[in-house]
Amino acid sequence: MGSRLSTSSPSSADVFLPVPEPAVxxxxxxxxxxxxxxxxxxxxxxxxxxxALRIVLYGPxxxxxxxxxxxxxxxxxxRNAMIALENSTCTGxxxxxxxxxxxLKKGRGVPYPLEIVDIMGLQSADGGIKEEDxxxxxxxxILDDYTFNPVGAITDDNPKHKKxxxxxxxxxxxxxxxxxxxxxRMENNVFEKMKQVRESASLLGIPQVIVMTRVDKACELVSQxxxxxxxxxxxxxxxxxxxxxxxxxxxxIYPVKNYSESITQDLVIDMFILTALxxxxxxxxxxxxxxxxxxx
Ligand SMILES: Nc1nc2c(ncn2[C@@H]2O[C@H](COP(=O)(O)OP(=O)(O)OP(=O)(O)O)[C@@H](O)[C@H]2O)c(=O)[nH]1
Ligand SMILES: [Mg+2]
Numbered sequence: 001m002g003s004r005l006s007t008s009s010p011s012s013a014d015v016f017l018p019v020p021e022p023a024v025x026x027x028x029x030x031x032x033x034x035x036x037x038x039x040x041x042x043x044x045x046x047x048x049x050x051x052a053l054r055i056v057l058y059g060p061x062x063x064x065x066x067x068x069x070x071x072x073x074x075x076x077x078x079r080n081a082m083i084a085l086e087n088s089t090c091t092g093x094x095x096x097x098x099x100x101x102x103x104l105k106k107g108r109g110v111p112y113p114l115e116i117v118d119i120m121g122l123q124s125a126d127g128g129i130k131e132e133d134x135x136x137x138x139x140x141x142i143l144d145d146y147t148f149n150p151v152g153a154i155t156d157d158n159p160k161h162k163k164x165x166x167x168x169x170x171x172x173x174x175x176x177x178x179x180x181x182x183x184x185r186m187e188n189n190v191f192e193k194m195k196q197v198r199e200s201a202s203l204l205g206i207p208q209v210i211v212m213t214r215v216d217k218a219c220e221l222v223s224q225x226x227x228x229x230x231x232x233x234x235x236x237x238x239x240x241x242x243x244x245x246x247x248x249x250x251x252x253i254y255p256v257k258n259y260s261e262s263i264t265q266d267l268v269i270d271m272f273i274l275t276a277l278x279x280x281x282x283x284x285x286x287x288x289x290x291x292x293x294x295x296x
Contacts, residue, residue, distance in 0.1 A: 023221050028230035029239075032275075036267055039274045044076065044106055046113065046281050049292065050168055052103070053284040054115045056138050057211075058129075058197060059177035060190055061121025062087060064213030067258035068177060069102050069116050072277055075270045076106045080263045084118050099137060101144040114281065117171065119148075122193050131193065135200050138174065140165025167291055172284035174201045174208040176246055180218035180238045180255065183245075191245040198247060205290065207283040209252040210242050211276050216257045226268045229255055254279070 057065040066084035073081040083102050099119050104112040117137060119129055132153035136142050146160035154161050162169060176194060178186075198208055216223040219234040229235055239253050254276035257269050 023219075023233050024228065025231050025233055025236070029236045030230045032230070032271075036271050036274070039271070039278055040075075043274055043278050043281065046278075046285075048113050048281070048285045048288060050113075050172075050288045052111075052113045052115050052168065053172050053281065053288065054101075054117065054168070054170065055173040055175050055280060055284055056117040056119065056134075056171040057175045057177050058119055058134055059122060059194070060179075060182075060186065063121070063177045063179045063182075064258050065118055065121075065177045067260055068175075068211055068213060068256070068273075069118055071256070071258045071269070071273050072114075072116070073102075073104055074259055074265065075273050075277070076104060076112055078265055080259075084116075086260075097148055099142050099144065099146045099148065122190060122197075131196055131200075134197050136161075138171035138201060138204070138206060140169030140171070167288065170291075171201075171206060172287045173280050174198065174206055175280060176208065176210045176248065178210060178212050178242055178246075179214040180212050180235065181214050183212070183238055183241050186245075194246050205287065207252075207287050208248055209254065209276070209280060209283065210246060210248050212239060212242055212253060212255045213258050215255045222257075226257055226266075226272070229272065252279075252283075 057068065059065055066086045069084040070082055070086065073083050083104075084100065099117060102116045102118060104114050104116065106112040119134065119137060122129060129148055130153040133142065133148060136154055141162050142154055143160045143162055146154065146158075156163070174197070176198070201208055215229060215232075215235055215238075216226065218238055219232045221228050222232050222235060235255050239250060239255060242248070242253055243250050254272070256272045256276055258273075259266075259269060262269075
C-alpha cells in the first residue's frame with residue numbers, strides 16, 4: 001500500500017499524463033497603448049467631420065448589444081445609466097424588437113457626437129431580423145422606432161421608411177457583437193448570416209469591428225481579474241474563433257466586459273470599453289471622410 005507515494009521513479013502512467021497548458025500567457029497578445037486619462041480625454045473631446053457618427057450593432061440574441069450601449073453611456077457620464085433596455089432572462093427570442101437609435105450624452109443635456117442603432121438579435125425563436133432590414137438600416141432607409149416585422153422586411157411605403165437618406169442617416173461603422181462564452185457553440189447558420197451582412201457592408205465600404213462581450217463569463221482568470229484580459233489564453237482563443245468565423249481581422253476585435261451588475265464605475269471595465277469606442281470612432285470618422293471626398 002502506498003507504493004506509488006514511496007517510490008521516487010514515476011510509473012509509466014505518470015510519464016504520459018498530459019501537462020496542462022498554462023491559462024496565463026507570458027507575453028500579452030495585445031499591448032495597452034495608453035492610460036485611462038489619455039484615452040478618456042481623446043474620446044470625450046472627439047470631433048467627427050459630421051454632426052454625429054452613426055454605428056449599428058448587430059449580433060445574436062442576448063450577445064450584449066443593449067448592455068454595450070449602456071456601458072458606453074456609463075463611461076461617458078462616469079455613472080450608472082440605462083438608455084437601452086437589456087434582457088435579463090434569455091428566452092431565445094430577441095428582447096429588442098424595434099430599431100432604436102440611441103443618442104449618447106457626455107453630460108446632462110450635452111450631446112455626444114455618436115448615435116447607436118440597436119437592432120433585433122440575428123437569431124431568435126421568432127426568426128430574428130431579416131438581412132434585408134439590416135442592409136436597409138445601414139443604408140439609412142429605416143427611421144428610429146421602426147418595429148421589425150418577423151414575416152417580412154420593411155417596404156418602401158412604410159411610414160418609417162426614408163426614401164433618400166443623407167450621409168448622416170447612413171451607418172458609418174458596423175459593430176458585430178458576440179459573447180465570448182457562447183461564440184464557440186454558435187451555429188454555422190448564424191455565422192453565415194453575419195458574414196453576409198458583413199459582406200454587404202464591405203461592398204458599401206463600411207468599416208467593421210467585433211466587440212466580444214461577456215469575457216468574465218468565458219474565462220475564470222479574467223472573471224477574477226479583468227486586467228488579465230490580454231494575458232488570457234482562453235480569451236485569445238475566443239478572439240481567434242470570432243475572427244475566423246466572421247472574417248474580421250484580429251486588430252478589429254475588442255474583448256470587453258459590459259456593466260451588468262455593478263452600479264458604480266470601475267476603471268478597468270472603462271478602459272476596455274474606451275479602447276473599443278476610440279477605435280470605432282476613428283474607423284467611422286475615416287469612412288465619413290472618404291465619403292465626403294467622393295462628393296468633392
Ligand atoms: N457577466 C456579464 N453579463 C453581460 C455582459 N454583457 C451583457 N451581459 C448580460 O447578458 C444579458 C443579455 O444582454 P443584452 O444586452 O440584453 O443582449 P442583447 O444582445 O441586447 O439581446 P437582444 O436585445 O435580446 O437581442 C443581460 O442579462 C446582460 O446583463 C458582460 O460583459 N458580462
Ligand atoms: Mg437588446
